[in-house]
Amino acid sequence: xxxxxxxxxxxxxxxxxxxxxxxxxxxxxxxxxxxxxxxxxxxxxxxxxxxxxxxxxxxxxxxxxxxxxxxxxxxxxxxxxxxxxxxxxxxxxxxxxxxxxxxxxxxxxxxxxxxxxxxxxxxxxxxxxxxxxxxxxxxxxxxxxxxxxxxxxxxxxxxxxxxxxxxxxxxxxxxxxxxxxxxxxxxxxxxxxxxxxxxxxxxxxxxxxxxxxxxxxxxxxxx
Amino acid sequence: xxxxxxxxxxxxxxxxxxxxxxxxxxxxxxxxxxxxxxxxxxxxxxxxxxxxxxxxxxxxxxxxxxxxxxxxxxxxxxxxxxxxxxxxxxxxxxxxxxxxxxxxxxxxxxxxxxxxxxxxxxxxxxxxxxxxxxxxxx
Numbered sequence: 346x347x348x349x350x351x352x353x354x355x356x357x358x359x360x361x362x363x364x365x366x367x368x369x370x371x372x373x374x375x376x377x378x379x380x381x382x383x384x385x386x387x388x389x390x391x392x393x394x395x396x397x398x399x400x401x402x403x404x405x406x407x408x409x410x411x412x413x414x415x416x417x418x419x420x421x422x423x424x425x426x427x428x429x430x431x432x433x434x435x436x437x438x439x440x441x442x443x444x445x446x447x448x449x450x451x452x453x454x455x456x457x458x459x460x461x462x463x464x465x466x467x468x469x470x471x472x473x474x475x476x477x478x479x480x481x482x483x484x485x486x487x488x489x490x491x492x493x494x495x496x497x498x499x500x501x502x503x504x505x506x507x508x509x510x511x512x513x514x515x516x517x518x519x520x521x522x523x524x525x526x527x528x529x530x531x532x533x534x535x536x537x538x539x540x541x542x543x544x545x546x547x548x549x550x551x552x553x554x555x556x557x558x559x560x561x562x563x564x565x566x567x568x
Numbered sequence: 569x570x571x572x573x574x575x576x577x578x579x580x581x582x583x584x585x586x587x588x589x590x591x592x593x594x595x596x597x598x599x600x601x602x603x604x605x606x607x608x609x610x611x612x613x614x615x616x617x618x619x620x621x622x623x624x625x626x627x628x629x630x631x632x633x634x635x636x637x638x639x640x641x642x643x644x645x646x647x648x649x650x651x652x653x654x655x656x657x658x659x660x661x662x663x664x665x666x667x668x669x670x671x672x673x674x675x676x677x678x679x680x681x682x683x684x685x686x687x688x689x690x691x692x693x694x695x696x697x698x699x700x701x702x703x704x705x706x
Contacts, residue, residue, distance in 0.1 A: 410706075417706045420604065423666035427691050448687045451663070453671040455637070473674050501706065517637070521675040528679065 411459050414503070418466060419457040421500050422493070426452060431492060435485035450474025452482050455514045459507065466507045469514035479513070486511045593619070595658045595685075596651065600644070600673045605632075607640035607669030609647040611656075619654075622647035624669070640669030644676035658683045662690045 406414075425432055436452050456469040470486060472479045486493075490509050498506035596619065599610040610621040624639035627646055633639055659682050663670050678684060 413706050417704060420666070420704075427666055427689075428693065448689055451670060451674060451687060451689075453668065455668060455671070471671050473671050500703075502703075503706075517671055517675060521679060525679050 405461055406463055408461070411461055411463065414463060415457045415459045415466075417501060418459065418468075418497065419454055421497060422457070422468060423454050425493070425496060425500075426454065429496070432486075432489060435489045436482045438481065438485070450478030450482055452486075455517065463503070464505065464507050466509050468509060468511050470511055471514040471517045473517075483511065483513055592655050593651075594656060595660075596656050597660050597662060598644075598647070598677060599662045599664070600640075600669060601664045602640065602667035602669030602673065603665050604635055604667050606634045607643055607667065607673060609640075609644045609673055611647050611651050611659075620647055620650040635668065637668040637672030640667075640672040641676040643669075644673040645680065648677060648680045648682065652680065652682070656682060658685050660685045661687045663687065664689075664691050666691075 426436070437448065437450065439449065451473040453471050453473070454468055455471045458467045458469070459465070470483065472482045474482075490511065494506055494509050497509070593613050595614060597612050597614060597616070599608075599612065601608045601610075606624050608621065608623040611619045613619060622643045624634040624636075624643045627639065627642045629636075629639045629642075659677070661674065661677060661684060663674070674687070
């Protein structure tokens with residue numbers, strides 16, 4: 346899409362004065378703002394092609410721009426989670442009591458998906474902690490969706506601030522469980538091999554421990 | 569054979585480098601610094617003296633893959649493996665920074681069988697100090 350990057354400035358060109366580098370006729374009615382800086386950074390108006398279809402105008406942004414906006418939104422939201430007081434009280438109610446950074450659950454924004462017209466943003470949130478912590482965190486975030494939207498509009502310069510939806514991301518949980526099971530199988534197998542090598546081994550004590558060690562047990566939460 | 573006694577005052581002899589202490593530390597602190605592009609996991613003792621560290625970059629990932637949660641997981645696993653045979657059972661985790669490594673490293677630590685005492689967030693927060701870098705335009 347190199348043609349989109351060429352500026353439509355009036356340049357002294359050997360062909361003559363006022364030589365525009367036009368987009369090819371296939372994309373009808375592409376309006377571009379005159380100054381393009383590298384195609385990557387720039388004002389809001391760049392990279393949008395207006396496709397005229399039966400009198401309604403739909404704006405579709407450049408896919409590269411969509412990705413950049415998604416990344417920027419992820420940065421802004423993570424920053425907000427870390428620094429903004431209102432959001433933190435929503436996610437972790439005990440912070441308002443002054444728990445001073447001893448956390449019972451940790452919320453992370455794992456992924457952000459933006460629709461191609463930059464109007465809807467799906468934020469995937471992963472919470473580390475027990476069941477109650479998860480529910481509390483997600484409910485708190487959902488209740489602050491409007492506040493988050495207004496904050497985002499204040500921080501980022503977008504023509505239309507998108508609507509934000511928070512979705513729980515379970516992929517971390519599942520992946521962690523799968524890896525834990527695989528590890529357990531591997532350890533069991535290696536223990537079996539060890540036991541078969543030494544016939545009268547005193548390593549049989551280890552077998553008992555694997556059932557007792559419950560990964561969820563030892564965590565002490567400060568409430 | 570006795571170890572050479574280090575002369576403290578003179579630098580010419582060179583410093584006695586890393587004498588491997590085989591100290592048994594039952595309790596330690598794990599620092600996780602999770603930025604957007606990388607995750608660094610450092611294991612120290614309670615006073616703060618570093619025992620071992622590992623990062624996504626040292627685990628062999630390069631470029632954009634260092635920032636992924638899987639890289640954070642392997643980094644945490646690596647860092648803990650050195651310490652687990654020194655017999656560390658309980659740990660406190662200090663998390664710094666935004667980034668995907670926070671969650672992934674935590675889960676890896678929990679999976680490795682070390683008990684987590686506390687989880688703290690120690691992201692440095694200025695009381696309105698230095699001027700932050702300019703806004704990225706998108």
